[in-house]
Amino acid sequence: MFFHIVLERNMQLHPRHFGRDLRDKLVSKLMKDVEGTCSGRHGFVVAITGIESVGKGLIRDGTGFVTFPVKYLCVVFRPFKGEILEAVVTMVNKMGFFAEAGPVQIFVSNHLIPDDMEFQSGDVPNYTTSDGSVKIQKDSEVRLKIIGTRVDATEIFCIGTIKDDFLGVISDPGSTS
Amino acid sequence: MSVEPFNRLVKLAARAFYDDITTKGDNQPKTGRSDNRGIAVVVLDALTRRQWVREEDLAKDLKLHSKQLRRTLRFFEEEKLVTRDHRKETAKGAKVYNAAVAATADGHHNGREGDEKIKMHTHSYCCLDYAQIYDVVRYRLHRMRKKLKDELDNKNTVQEYVCPNCGKRYNALDALRLVSMLDEYFHCEICNGELVAESEKLTAQEMGDGDDNARRRRRDKLEDMLKKMETQLKPLMDQLNRVKDLPVPEFGNLQAWEARASAAARAANGDLNGNDPSKSAQGLGFGGTPMPFLGDTKVEVDFSGTEEKGENIKSDSGSTPMKVLPPWMIKQGMILTKEQRGEVKEEAKMDGSSAPAGSSDEKKSAAETDVKNIQDEYFKAYYAALLQRQHEQEAALREQGLPNSSISNGAADTSFERQVGLKSKRDDQDDGDDVEWEEAAPEGNTTSENFKVNDLNVQADASGDDDEDDGLDWEEG
Numbered sequence: 030m031f032f033h034i035v036l037e038r039n040m041q042l043h044p045r046h047f048g049r050d051l052r053d054k055l056v057s058k059l060m061k062d063v064e065g066t067c068s069g070r071h072g073f074v075v076a077i078t079g080i081e082s083v084g085k086g087l088i089r090d091g092t093g094f095v096t097f098p099v100k101y102l103c104v105v106f107r108p109f110k111g112e113i114l115e116a117v118v119t120m121v122n123k124m125g126f127f128a129e130a131g132p133v134q135i136f137v138s139n140h141l142i143p144d145d146m147e148f149q150s151g152d153v154p155n156y157t158t159s160d161g162s163v164k165i166q167k168d169s170e171v172r173l174k175i176i177g178t179r180v181d182a183t184e185i186f187c188i189g190t191i192k193d194d195f196l197g198v199i200s201d202p203g204s205t206s
Numbered sequence: 207m208s209v210e211p212f213n214r215l216v217k218l219a220a221r222a223f224y225d226d227i228t229t230k231g232d233n234q235p236k237t238g239r240s241d242n243r244g245i246a247v248v249v250l251d252a253l254t255r256r257q258w259v260r261e262e263d264l265a266k267d268l269k270l271h272s273k274q275l276r277r278t279l280r281f282f283e284e285e286k287l288v289t290r291d292h293r294k295e296t297a298k299g300a301k302v303y304n305a306a307v308a309a310t311a312d313g314h315h316n317g318r319e320g321d322e323k324i325k326m327h328t329h330s331y332c333c334l335d336y337a338q339i340y341d342v343v344r345y346r347l348h349r350m351r352k353k354l355k356d357e358l359d360n361k362n363t364v365q366e367y368v369c370p371n372c373g374k375r376y377n378a379l380d381a382l383r384l385v386s387m388l389d390e391y392f393h394c395e396i397c398n399g400e401l402v403a404e405s406e407k408l409t410a411q412e413m414g415d416g417d418d419n420a421r422r423r424r425r426d427k428l429e430d431m432l433k434k435m436e437t438q439l440k441p442l443m444d445q446l447n448r449v450k451d452l453p454v455p456e457f458g459n460l461q462a463w464e465a466r467a468s469a470a471a472r473a474a475n476g477d478l479n480g481n482d483p484s485k486s487a488q489g490l491g492f493g494g495t496p497m498p499f500l501g502d503t504k505v506e507v508d509f510s511g512t513e514e515k516g517e518n519i520k521s522d523s524g525s526t527p528m529k530v531l532p533p534w535m536i537k538q539g540m541i542l543t544k545e546q547r548g549e550v551k552e553e554a555k556m557d558g559s560s561a562p563a564g565s566s567d568e569k570k571s572a573a574e575t576d577v578k579n580i581q582d583e584y585f586k587a588y589y590a591a592l593l594q595r596q597h598e599q600e601a602a603l604r605e606q607g608l609p610n611s612s613i614s615n616g617a618a619d620t621s622f623e624r625q626v627g628l629k630s631k632r633d634d635q636d637d638g639d640d641v642e643w644e645e646a647a648p649e650g651n652t653t654s655e656n657f658k659v660n661d662l663n664v665q666a667d668a669s670g671d672d673d674e675d676d677g678l679d680w681e682e683g
Contacts, residue, residue: 120385122385122390122391123390123391124367124381124385124390124391124392124403125378125381127381127382127385134382136378136379136381136382138365138378138381138403139403140365140403141365144422144425150390154390176364177364177378177379178379179379186379186381186382188364188365188378188379188381
């Protein structure tokens with residue numbers, strides 16, 4: 030789920046940036062530092078949408094670096110248990126398949142794949158229904174439900190299921206190409 | 207308050223869940239002799255025929271060793287089927303319990319008058335806790351069904367993997383770390399062995415390597431299991447549904463039950479000597495355990511006793527029978543006093559402004575209901591009484607003997623207090639009829655017709671209470 034929240038961060042700026050465009054430099058450094066990171070509490074920081082406030086800088090003794098407390102608005106993405114996500118399959122193996130929903134890695138184990146889909150090994154490993162109408166392989170898009178999350182300080186990993194109503198493949202790359 | 211459906215529930219549950227429970231410790235060798243499976247069912251069945259029971263007595267009745275019984279009962283206590291109570295008591299205290307036991311319907315506990323030791327003993331008592339049993343059985347069924355259903359459609363189950371070499375366990379959340387680029391299996395982080403999926407407990411034996419065939423087999427088995435469970439436990443579920451809306455038989459804790467049962471016993475066998483000093487002394491004199499209930503109940507019982515006595519004296523001494531005839535007895539052409547017709551206007555006037563006019567009516571209706579209460583048994587006696595005044599007096603005397611028993615029955619009924627609401631409703635009704643009765647006596651006939659429709663029990667209880675008012679009024683007059 031996406032959230033638009035205010036976060037705060039202490040930014041250290043090199044003295045060489047001090048000048049007319051100090052503020053721009055601060056923001057661009059903030060974006061470089063923060064976007065794409067993951068915090069266990071808030072999830073993945075997707076994008077910074079604005080600066081709320083920049084506090085008074087504090088010159089560090091010895092180094093000349095200045096620390097600015099910056100409050101910024103950002104979009105974060107955090108997966109929750111029970112959430113429905115659309116994801117792209119990245120790898121298929123006998124144990125199940127891995128998929129990605131943006132920055133989040135999701136594993137769907139084979140017992141959470143509908144019973145009528147069977148693993149087919151070969152050049153392109155895939156899960157296929159007995160009549161061959163539905164196929165899950167690399168780059169398939171699937172809709173899945175998250176049934177468990179592991180949130181570490183810097184990493185979020187999920188396990189999902191497609192064994193439920195309206196879950197499963199939503200577009201098959203094999204059929205379109 | 208019927209215990210029977212609940213007893214059936216207990217028996218079904220016992221056979222369904224506790225059939226093969228053995229209370230032997232695991233360290234003891236299981237020989238044929240010490241195999242005590244099924245004992246749980248026997249004990250539960252025995253408990254359905256009792257209320258509170260001392261465990262020694264139960265052991266004696268079941269011809270079990272008391273240790274063995276206690277072990278079983280402790281198991282049931284953990285299972286929340288049975289409530290137990292332990293207390294230190296003298297022989298006197300045991301007597302109170304015996305008196306209480308004698309009052310219960312299944313009084314086949316032999317009295318223990320022999321042991322007159324002053325020594326304090328810790329006695330354990332046990333009793334089925336029907337309300338909790340109902341909940342426990344329901345919860346158990348719910349858990350069984352949920353476990354099977356969850357496993358059947360694999361809801362919210364995180365797959366676990368185990369390394370066959372080093373025994374390290376992983377779950378699906380570790381999958382990203384375990385996946386190897388070389389082949390399509392997960393590998394142990396420690397020994398690089400190939401991980402195998404761990405299967406659920408219920409169907410572990412045929413899970414195998416988790417291929418599709420095994421999965422289907424497992425699914426079939428689960429479905430089969432669920433179906434079997436539904437069919438085999440159907441009687442139990444039916445019984446649960448039947449019991450759902452019934453009031454749960456409640457014996458209260460041991461002391462409350464004892465007090466109530468002994469009070470009921472006194473009320474039941476003591477119609478005239480209801481407040482026999484020796485008995486009441488016994489009731490009071492047990493081992494100093496606090497008994498909040500006893501006072502209340504005793505007061506009630508004594509009250510009815512004195513009141514009935516007062517009535518007896520009055521009718522004996524009074525040359526003219528003051529008994530009010532029931533309206534269905536009064537017929538055309540009868541020569542009756544106003545009192546007999548149920549018009550007690552003088553008394554109502556004597557009560558003055560402080561007493562409401564309804565009191566006389568209340569009294570009258572009370573008398574009516576008294577007679578009606580036993581009309582079935584003494585129907586003919588009353589009709590014979592109509593012929594001659596002498597006979598009628600005799601009948602009146604006899605019937606006055608009988609409301610006493612009805613009162614004591616009311617006291618014996620454990621749900622006695624709950625009838626109070628009904629009683630007050632009836633009083634309202636009487637007040638409503640008030641005006642008609644004052645105007646014309648025969649109107650009483652019509653109102654009594656309404657009363658007849660009512661439940662006999664309710665009338666009996668109400669009359670029991672109304673009689674108390676009656677007694678008071680009479681002493682005033």
